[in-house]
Amino acid sequence: MSMKLDSKIPGGELEDKWSKYKFDMKLVNPANKRKHTVIVVGTGLAGASASATMAELGYKVKTFCIHESPRRAHSIAAQGGINAAKNYQNDGDSVYRLFYDTVKGGDFRAREANVYRLAEISPNIIDQCVAQGVPFAREYGGTLTNRSFGGAQVSRTFYARGQTGQQLLIGAYQSMMRQVELKQVELHTRREMVELVVIDGQARGIVVRNLVTGELESHAADAVILATGGYGNVFYFSTNAKLSNVTASWRAHKKGAAFGNPCFTQIHPTCIPYSGDHQSKLTLMSESLRNDGRCWVPKKKGDTRPPEQIPDAERDYYLERVYPSFGNLAPRDIASRQAKYRVDEGLGVGPSKVAVYLDFRDSIQRVGKKGIEEKYDNLFDMYAKITGEDPYKSPMRIYPAVHYTMGGLWVDYNLMSTIPGLHVLGEANFSDHGANRLGASALMQGLADGYFVIPYTIGNYIAGQKIPAIDANHDAFKAAKASAQERIDKLLKVKGSQTVDDFHRKLGNIMWEQVGMARNKPGLEGAIRDIGTLRDQFWNDVRVSGENNNLNPELEKAARVADFLELGELMARDALARDESCGGHFREEFQTADNEALRDDKNFCHVAAWEYTGEAAATGKKNWQRHTEALTFDRVQLATRSYK
């Protein structure tokens, strides 16, 4: 196998690469754009903004989502904010500083050129969103206000209370709906992509399942864009929405798209802890809360006093103690590990002892209850509804949970995967966050990709090669449909004894224990074995109720879990192959004396991109080949990350 990973980073100085490249790219003239169809799968920030913008340019866009309305995509749930290098606060921010913070925050495992472009575009995103009517928080004088997020010492995060993702998504959704009305976007809801169609080496369309009728439908195009989000739900428990899944990406992976850094998972430090068997997911409490909340545990083991009765001298404000310069705003990977260390030391709090406190007492004293309400009102409400406790009176109990996946389909500078014509945006690509994403950077990346990158690079692709005319009656579509149908029939035919959720929970347990916050060689080897066994059991014993010809959420879940059962193995393989710790990837064998991640820049300063090479017919064993793309740092010096 010889997969070639060409990142296609343009030449020239870092600061000039994107503007020079924009000039060098081929253009499609306005009259010709309407002759080209582009498929977009997913309607979160990346998918909705890409659909709207390409339609504005004149392309014919066909957009698909699994939800009953495109506005339900999971970007809607992002709480805290969006970063941009506006320097409105006059506190020393700049494009370069945002670039630097992001490269460092990602533990030097992202491409310099991509990250610089992201930082460069970031101010335009805020302009665009404000012009759409996104009601960001403002100062009395009418200008925009900011707050701080982890991993930064400037205030560059724009926000709309704790509902920033909602407001940005509604802006993008409305822009897209305007194009639906103008008939530039053809919208297909309740459709799930079940196959990617590749013809003569080019991505030329998709097969989707109509989730209401069960019918398989074929759609052809000149290029395909996936904006289908991350795969955190492989852990079963995560802060992702219940329908978030890897299926579209996985179908593309099995058709030849390399998967980049699958083991890079973000475990978010502040989530409402697990409370019992009934639970279906975990809920995030925004990182923005660490602007005003202080993390602590009792100094004494087995201290059962209510938190209010534990005096300051007997509390360990551990983030402030270990990281005096960043304090409670240490990056996510670091804050999560520190919480885990406290719990491992037996200092955890609450009934389960698997939690730490996030305390607002001092901030409420400083700015009053009203001041806190203004910033976080919906988050405090949500905490109260879920736990039945009042966080204005006693501290929140929080614990890390799976939140975001930095890994994803490998893309070049054009956001194109290893399959020509298949582009991947937002969380679905492996992109710009390296081994750890900084808070408020996901919204920035999703919108940068959709509003300001893909609208240029898609033209360069379309104008740059011959794309023969085909339609959805082509044999390749028939074959793709047949293979999708076969998989659906197979799932319904098993009629075993365990539910899809039973399997999903078991997979999640293996992933959390062995491929979660701390990983080691024997654990990962065990995980690979156990996932393989579980996958065999799934195909022999899963019970999928209902039929294929109407709305059947059990069948939808089954198909998604089948893909997670393969992805989980690849994540473990990637974690096992990366003999270093970096960002959210923490291998216990590789740590410093004070338990920080120990990188190995000599051997692992690269992106790992996995190529699926098929399955052994006799055993069903999956095979992959690991390729690497070297990362070179011309501007930022590789250094041990320090937030002390």
Place this chain on the structure above:
Amino acid sequence: MGGTGTTTLNLKLKVWRQNNPQAEGHFEDYDVEGISTDASFLEMLDVVNNRLVKEGKDPIAFDHDCREGICGSCSMTINGNPHGPQRGTTTCQLHMRKFKTGDSITVEPFRAKAFPVIKDLAVNRSAFDKIIASGGYVSVNAGNAPDANARPVPKDVAANAFMAAACIGCGACVAACTNSSAMLFVGAKVSHLGLLPQGDPERERRVLNMMQTMEDAGFGNCSNTGACSLACPKEISFERIANLNSEFLRATVKNRNTSGSVG
């Protein structure tokens, strides 16, 4: 680990079952035991569904996704109240500690002519998307925007616009209204964009087109009961409808005076 102390409940459920849009629906009874008071309402339904699957029966279909009260997917009426008994709360954020053991709970889909049932508790709310498509936006292409601070917006105006923009498009307002009116939904969007200077150029056109689309989609007129606002999980104020009426009147008059050029 609920702070109020975990106990379990036994409940009698009466759930609307309807196999497809054409089928006749009916209520079915389910006895449910041992539900944790820390579970959400949807997690309680998960328990029922898990049992149904194991018994080889078709589980109850319902729309859900974020389970954090923000995506707007849940669409069920619980004991006559869209999203159930707790004010300002979506079904997914309604927790079982709000119920008592032995309670009978009736669960049915949001009912409205414009929201046809797809299956069981899942309904088709694409009429809301149509309303937005007809004018619920600012026409600004990517790349057009001036600097974000070029037009100051007073803090209280931005906050007021935000309160309207907090609408999650769930449709509880429609389900709660005796006329199945979407005036609160439309009013929220007209307020959100109309309050901001960025939304001003299309102020008249927006309200006229959205009102027309609402009517065409089969939503009724405002019933003036305020039930919509009481059912709204984001507690969108009933005053948004008063504002909508005044915006509509203003736009209609202006349209007449300019021979229909704004519509």
